[in-house]
Amino acid sequence: MSKRKNVSSMTSRKRLVVFFSLVLAMFILIVIRIGWIQIVKADEYSNMALEQQTKDVPITAKRGNIYDTNMKALAINQSMYTIWIRPSEVSGVEKEHKGFTEQMAAFLTTVFPDKTQEEIYETITKKTSLVKLEKYATEEQTNMIRQELSNKNSKLAGVQIAEAVKRYYPMGAFAAHVIGSTNDDNNGLSGIELYYDQYLNGTEGRWIRSTDASNRNLSNGIEKYYPAEDGMGIVLTIDEVIQHYTEKAVEQVYADTASDRVMAITMDPKTGYILSMAVYPDFDLNDPRTPLFEAEQEKVAGMSDSEKVEYWNDMWRNPLVNDVYEPGSPFKLLTTAMALEEGVTSVDDTFVCRGVLNVAGQPLKCWRYYNPHGTETLAKGVANSCNPVFVTLSQRLGINKFYEYLDSYGFMGTSEIDYPGEAKSILQPKNSAGPVGLATMSYGQGIACTPIQMITALSTAGSGGKLMQPKLVKAFVDSNGNTVEEFEPTVKRQVVSEQTAKEICQMMEGVVTDGSGSAAYLPGYRVGGKTGTADKVENGKYAGFTYSSFFAMAPMDDPQIAVIVIADSPKGVHFGSQTAGPGVRSILYDTLRYMKVEPVYTDKEQIQVKKDMATVPDLVGKTFAQAQAQLSEAGLLAIACPAGETEFEVIDQYPKSGEKISKGNAVCLYKE
Numbered sequence: 082m083s084k085r086k087n088v089s090s091m092t093s094r095k096r097l098v099v100f101f102s103l104v105l106a107m108f109i110l111i112v113i114r115i116g117w118i119q120i121v122k123a124d125e126y127s128n129m130a131l132e133q134q135t136k137d138v139p140i141t142a143k144r145g146n147i148y149d150t151n152m153k154a155l156a157i158n159q160s161m162y163t164i165w166i167r168p169s170e171v172s173g174v175e176k177e178h179k180g181f182t183e184q185m186a187a188f189l190t191t192v193f194p195d196k197t198q199e200e201i202y203e204t205i206t207k208k209t210s211l212v213k214l215e216k217y218a219t220e221e222q223t224n225m226i227r228q229e230l231s232n233k234n235s236k237l238a239g240v241q242i243a244e245a246v247k248r249y250y251p252m253g254a255f256a257a258h259v260i261g262s263t264n265d266d267n268n269g270l271s272g273i274e275l276y277y278d279q280y281l282n283g284t285e286g287r288w289i290r291s292t293d294a295s296n297r298n299l300s301n302g303i304e305k306y307y308p309a310e311d312g313m314g315i316v317l318t319i320d321e322v323i324q325h326y327t328e329k330a331v332e333q334v335y336a337d338t339a340s341d342r343v344m345a346i347t348m349d350p351k352t353g354y355i356l357s358m359a360v361y362p363d364f365d366l367n368d369p370r371t372p373l374f375e376a377e378q379e380k381v382a383g384m385s386d387s388e389k390v391e392y393w394n395d396m397w398r399n400p401l402v403n404d405v406y407e408p409g410s411p412f413k414l415l416t417t418a419m420a421l422e423e424g425v426t427s428v429d430d431t432f433v434c435r436g437v438l439n440v441a442g443q444p445l446k447c448w449r450y451y452n453p454h455g456t457e458t459l460a461k462g463v464a465n466s467c468n469p470v471f472v473t474l475s476q477r478l479g480i481n482k483f484y485e486y487l488d489s490y491g492f493m494g495t496s497e498i499d500y501p502g503e504a505k506s507i508l509q510p511k512n513s514a515g516p517v518g519l520a521t522m523s524y525g526q527g528i529a530c531t532p533i534q535m536i537t538a539l540s541t542a543g544s545g546g547k548l549m550q551p552k553l554v555k556a557f558v559d560s561n562g563n564t565v566e567e568f569e570p571t572v573k574r575q576v577v578s579e580q581t582a583k584e585i586c587q588m589m590e591g592v593v594t595d596g597s598g599s600a601a602y603l604p605g606y607r608v609g610g611k612t613g614t615a616d617k618v619e620n621g622k623y624a625g626f627t628y629s630s631f632f633a634m635a636p637m638d639d640p641q642i643a644v645i646v647i648a649d650s651p652k653g654v655h656f657g658s659q660t661a662g663p664g665v666r667s668i669l670y671d672t673l674r675y676m677k678v679e680p681v682y683t684d685k686e687q688i689q690v691k692k693d694m695a696t697v698p699d700l701v702g703k704t705f706a707q708a709q710a711q712l713s714e715a716g717l718l719a720i721a722c723p724a725g726e727t728e729f730e731v732i733d734q735y736p737k738s739g740e741k742i743s744k745g746n747a748v749c750l751y752k753e
Contacts, residue, residue: 142283143246143560144267145312147260147274149321150354150555152562156260156274156366158246161217164226166205168212170239181238182206188236189214192225205239216265217247248274250366252723254373256324257363258399259317259500259553270369271397273315273553276501280557283312313565316556318354322735323347325722325749326671327357331646334664335361338629338651343661344401345646346532347668350540350634352570353549355498356642356672364396372396403502405529406647409615410657411632412525415538416471416478417463418585419486422577425477428584430459438469441516445472463588464596466612468524475523476516483519484511489576490538491548497573498533498551506530525615536645539611539632542585543640546577590637598631600662603670604690605680607637610665612657617650626650631661635669641676644668671746674736690743697748699738700731708734708750716744722751729753 147156175181186202193201193215204214215222229237248263261272269278286309331343347356362373370393372378381392398404420426434457436450447453447468454467462470475483487493492506507529509518521527537551550571557565577585589609592598598610610633617626630647634640646661646668654660673680682690695715700708705727709719721727729752736742 140243140286140307140309142285142309143311144248144263144283145281145314145558145560147281148314148316148558149319149324150317150356151321152316153321154251155256155317155319155321157249157251159249161219161245161247162223163213163243163245164215164218164223165241165243166212166214167239167241168205168207168209171205174238181236184236185238188229192222193218217245218242253365253367254363255321255328255366255723256319256358257366257369258360258397258401259319259358260366261397262366262369271501272399273317273500276499277315277554281312281315284310286310311560314558314560314562315554316558318349318356318552318555319358320356322675322749323668323672324357324359325720326675327359327644327668328361328363329671329720329747330664330667331359331361333667334646334648334661337663338648338660339653340648340660341650342400343646343648343664344532345644345664345668346401346536347642347644347672348536348540348551350543350549350640350643353537353540353551354555354570355551355553357668358399358401358553360400369393369397398502399500400649401532402498402500403504403531405504405507405531406628406649407526407529407615407618408535409525409613409628409630410466411535411539411611411613411630411645412528413463413466413471413523414542414585414589414611414632415486415490416474416523417459417588418542418577418581419478419483420474421581421584423478423482426459426474428458428460428588432457432459432462432467432470432473434462434465434467434469438472438520440472440476440520443517445469445517445520460588460591463611464591466592466597471523472520475519480511480514480519483522486576489548489574490541491534491573492528492530492538496531496534496537496551499553503533504531506534525613529618532645532647536632536643539645540634540643541576542582542589543634543643544582545579546575546582548573548576586634586637586640589634593633597656597658598633598662600658601631601633601666601669603635603666603673603680604686605682606635606669606673606678608633608635608669609637610634612662614655614657627655629655629657629660631657631665633665633669635673636678641678642669642672644672667746670743674740674742693743694741695744697734697736697738697740697742700734700748700750701738703731705729705731705750705752708748712748717742718745718747720747720749722749726752 143158146154148154171182171185182202182205185205186198189201190196190198204212223242226237226240226242229235230240248267259272261274262270263274264270268282269275274281286307327345327347331345335343342360342362344360346358349356364373365371372381381389384392434447434454436453437444437446445468448466454465457465457467487508492508495503495505509527518527533551541548550573552568554568556567559565586609589611590607593601593608593610597612601608601610610631613630615628616623617628628647628649629651630645632645634643644665646664648660651660695717698711698715700711705721708731712719731750732753733751735749
């Protein structure tokens with residue numbers, strides 16, 4: 082009996098030893114585990130807890146507006162909503178309710194039908210703390226999400242809604258190549274939007290707070306709000322009204338000449354401020370990847386991704402700043418100014434045109450070589466656009482002096498306009514140009530420059546011989562429209578004397594009254610100009626097409642506006658006087674009246690003008706259709722401002738009622 086008790090006692094003790102050993106082992110393991118968590122993995126788990134508790138929501142800064150010179154908004158911000166997801170919260174619910182993630186993805190597909198369920202599932206399961214589901218959700222989509230979040234058994238988790246802004250262009254394609262556009266993140270993509278991106282963009286803010294699993298603020302948590310700093314607004318030198326007139330003109334030239342494209346710049350010659358800059362075909366800034374014409378849209382649809390990018394970049398490219406061309410005859414004005422300034426010629430100097438002039442064994446023809454101009458003065462040579470006259474002037478100047486003036490006029494570098502990607506002019510090296518190179522450059526061939534360089538150089542005639550720096554922006558403003566910084570006109574250098582500039586103006590006026598520039602003649606206004614028809618270079622050789630251009634200024638006794646219109650590869654007639662000339666005349670007529678430059682008519686002009694004039698009726702309060710009908714009866718045209726929509730009530734008009742304008746011209750009708 083005693084032996085059995087001893088055996089039983091021994092067994093119990095063994096069991097107790099085993100039990101306590103197991104307990105001790107478990108205790109040691111727990112201690113090790115706690116040590117592993119508290120010491121080895123302390124930072125990792127601390128960060129995980131902080132990440133789960135901390136909500137960091139970006140606060141989008143408002144991009145600065147872009148205005149015309151009169152503070153008309155051209156680029157603004159549209160309130161939208163950004164939908165953010167915290168994948169860690171989604172996975173937390175998934176652990177408790179299998180299949181929740183699929184249900185959430187399915188629901189969000191109904192909210193955002195342009196996304197597939199697979200795309201949404203991949204987004205909300207990413208291994209990141211915060212992911213953007215939708216950059217620009219509409220108010221309707223946002224309300225659907227809010228309503229679902231309020232349900233007891235919501236199919237959503239980890240969803241946060243933040244107010245966002247989207248770039249919006251109230252006038253669509255208006256000044257598209259100047260303003261440029263932004264990408265999906267509201268960063269500048271092209272044009273002014275790109276060049277001044279750092280000023281327009283502002284600084285993003287953040288809202289940081291500590292919450293529990295139910296998104297309630299923790300009593301001992303942190304909450305910090307860093308407000309966003311809005312970007313600065315930009316005031317352009319562009320005048321919305323003059324821009325409308327310019328765009329109307331280039332579109333008409335495009336239709337009349339079947340050119341590949343038509344472009345134009347107007348400038349205040351005394352300040353260098355760009356008043357308008359237009360290229361046609363253009364594109365809608367609110368949909369910058371869709372071409373203007375349906376045929377082009379179909380063409381793009383069949384392209385590869387890389388081909389589309391190349392096409393878009395070409396469509397957004399501003400040829401007035403980013404591309405070069407051979408200017409042709411307008412360059413003759415600069416050669417004339419050089420020669421007058423150096424005293425190697427005078428206005429009454431005489432020349433003899435025999436139709437062709439041999440230079441170093443190379444025959445260089447006058448455009449009228451079959452019927453030479455014969456004896457002519459310098460002024461008449463400019464009016465006749467006679468090539469031998471300018472070849473002679475360049476020979477008198479010599480190549481060294483000629484290149485010095487090329488530098489002074491800004492052709493050795495760029496115009497330094499505030500716009501991205503400005504191209505540099507292409508000049509023949511001075512040491513290899515030779516007599517023939519010098520001769521051809523004298524009349525604008527064998528030299529390539531940007532249109533902005535050309536109008537800037539030619540405008541020296543209207544600024545008393547000063548080369549002004551061209552500008553597209555005249556001020557920065559804050560969100561309340563208060564001026565932060567203003568950019569005054571900049572004189573780069575005095576290229577020629579006031580006397581020389583005055584003589585060039587007189588000769589330019591002769592081109593319009595007695596020469597090839599009669600297409601720009603305006604009764605009551607002193608207009609000066611120069612036509613140009615230059616062969617177009619493609620892939621290093623002349624391609625059989627032309628750049629047909631017309632440069633003009635007015636009024637010549639006190640120039641207020643300089644304008645250049647360029648038709649790229651017009652079909653049929655290709656002379657600048659007949660292709661670009663009507664566009665220049667249209668721009669000058671509308672703009673001079675808008676600037677309130679009063680016409681002074683001769684007796685003969687006054688009789689003719691009375692026959693061609695119409696009185697602008699009062700159109701405010703009428704529908705566009707009613708206004709259009711009334712203008713048609715008066716022999717006038719109607720333009721919707723902004724272009725596009727025509728079902729609206731007119732709230733303003735230009736010209737105002739009671740003013741007299743020539744029949745066939747347009748009245749701008751404004752909507753709210």
